[in-house]
Amino acid sequence: MPPELEALVNGVNGRATTHTYTAFAVKELVLSAEERLERAGVKVANRPGTTVTCVSETARSGIANRLVLTRSTVGWLLTAFEKIQIVQRYTGLGREEKISTTITEEAKADIVKNAMHGFEVVKPTIVQNAA
Numbered sequence: 001m002p003p004e005l006e007a008l009v010n011g012v013n014g015r016a017t018t019h020t021y022t023a024f025a026v027k028e029l030v031l032s033a034e035e036r037l038e039r040a041g042v043k044v045a046n047r048p049g050t051t052v053t054c055v056s057e058t059a060r061s062g063i064a065n066r067l068v069l070t071r072s073t074v075g076w077l078l079t080a081f082e083k084i085q086i087v088q089r090y091t092g093l094g095r096e097e098k099i100s101t102t103i104t105e106e107a108k109a110d111i112v113k114n115a116m117h118g119f120e121v122v123k124p125t126i127v128q129n130a131a
Contacts, residue, residue, distance in 0.1 A: 019058055021054070048104075050102065053067070063086075068081075
């Protein structure tokens with residue numbers, strides 16, 4: 001792991017070791033995001049502009065990590081990494097990890113094209129009354 005990433009993660013997390021992202025987890029999230037775009041059929045040229053926002057699993061205390069990864073032309077950038085307090089409306093167990101991805105219109109077109117591979121859209125035919 002790059003020492004800068006380790007220092008950033010350790011600085012944000014402090015002594016907390018549960019319900020937080022480690023530097024290794026950040027690297028795994030990057031690899032997972034790139035693999036997801038690859039599987040979806042997004043061309044490399046259309047990946048920049050993609051953002052992945054991750055909120056770690058949350059303890060009962062509501063403390064979690066939030067990170068934002070942004071895909072640039074040279075790779076993934078960690079554009080935000082912070083400790084957050086999630087307000088829970090009930091008492092009980094914490095929350096599961098949440099990951100959301102936003103893509104560009106070009107990436108969306110690649111995904112649609114990939115999903116439609118091997119399919120054709122049939123236009124409805126109008127049948128006249130045969131009277």
